[in-house]
Amino acid sequence: MARIDNSASNAYNAVMATITVRNLPDEVHAALRVRAARNGRSMEAEVREILAGMATQGTGTLTPAELQARAAKRYRHIPPGVSAVDELIAERRREFLKEEEEYLLRKRSPP
Numbered sequence: 267m268a269r270i271d272n273s274a275s276n277a278y279n280a281v282m283a284t285i286t287v288r289n290l291p292d293e294v295h296a297a298l299r300v301r302a303a304r305n306g307r308s309m310e311a312e313v314r315e316i317l318a319g320m321a322t323q324g325t326g327t328l329t330p331a332e333l334q335a336r337a338a339k340r341y342r343h344i345p346p347g348v349s350a351v352d353e354l355i356a357e358r359r360r361e362f363l364k365e366e367e368e369y370l371l372r373k374r375s376p377p
Contacts, residue, residue, distance in 0.1 A: 302312035
């Protein structure tokens, strides 16, 4: 009679981390479900793929030239003569005001 050795399975489970995501908005859950189906994966596998890609993205060191090229590509919409720093500050202020407005709307509306 064959015997199943669970030590390999236990060793595998011992080194794999597990996370729980609470309070995931329904629209995010639905989008993940659609994305997973589109890619032929389970939702768990899709989330694992997304996390692995994001966690390892950009872990290398950029040269100054590469960093400058990325910044130029990212902020190519800024007209010549306008400071990228000023534009970044203005962009962050707009984001903050939008977040604040959304927060106040949520706070005012009953559950």
